[in-house]
Amino acid sequence: MPPDYSTQGQIDPPMIPTLKRFLPYLWPKGAPSLRLRIIAAGFLVLCAKAAILTMPFLYKAVVDGMSGDDMNTELTILLALVAAYGLARFGQVMFDNLRNIVFEKVGQQAARRLATNVFTHLHSLSLRFHLGRRTGEVTKIIERGTKSIDIMLYFLLFNIA
Numbered sequence: 054m055p056p057d058y059s060t061q062g063q064i065d066p067p068m069i070p071t072l073k074r075f076l077p078y079l080w081p082k083g084a085p086s087l088r089l090r091i092i093a094a095g096f097l098v099l100c101a102k103a104a105i106l107t108m109p110f111l112y113k114a115v116v117d118g119m120s121g122d123d124m125n126t127e128l129t130i131l132l133a134l135v136a137a138y139g140l141a142r143f144g145q146v147m148f149d150n151l152r153n154i155v156f157e158k159v160g161q162q163a164a165r166r167l168a169t170n171v172f173t174h175l176h177s178l179s180l181r182f183h184l185g186r187r188t189g190e191v192t193k194i195i196e197r198g199t200k201s202i203d204i205m206l207y208f209l210l211f212n213i214a
Contacts, residue, residue, distance in 0.1 A: 078163035079206050087159050094156040101148035104141045111138040156207065163206055168199040 081087050115134045175191065 075202075075205060078167060078202065079159075081159075081162065081166070084162070087162055090155050090159050094152045094159070097148045097152035097155060101145050101152065104144035104148060108138060108141045108145070111141055160202070160206055164199045164202045167202045168195065171195050171198065 080091065111134055115131060115138060118131045118134060172195070175195070
């Protein structure tokens with residue numbers, strides 16, 4: 054897809070038109086299962102963030118329990134807090150990996166739809182275009198574009214949103 058704006062003399066393209074171009078791939082019409090996967094991935098992001106946010110508090114409780122002057126502190130409480138800290142760290146990694154698993158089908162479907170659109174557009178071009186271009190270059194560009202769509206959607210959803 055060519056850009057909807059002129060890129061001559063411009064270093065950075067505007068962000069809003071780029072986001073609007075990727076939104077149909079991120080929230081596909083007529084695909085409720087993919088939309089459900091996106092919602093589930095967003096929920097898993099929140100779970101991972103919650104796990105990350107509990108870690109400093111658990112770590113503080115462990116350190117406070119070990120450094121206190123009160124020697125009556127139970128060893129089991131300290132061990133439980135250390136275990137809770139480890140579980141929070143494990144939960145953060147687990148939720149991140151589950152998010153990747155859930156979102157993978159969405160990214161693959163978006164890359165597939167984008168590749169189909171590009172392939173259809175490429176076949177609709179004139180014979181003069183195809184004779185004047187090197188097919189290998191066009192194929193390499195299409196392959197790079199379809200690989201990058203998954204990364205772009207992942208970045209848009211989980212880092213910007």
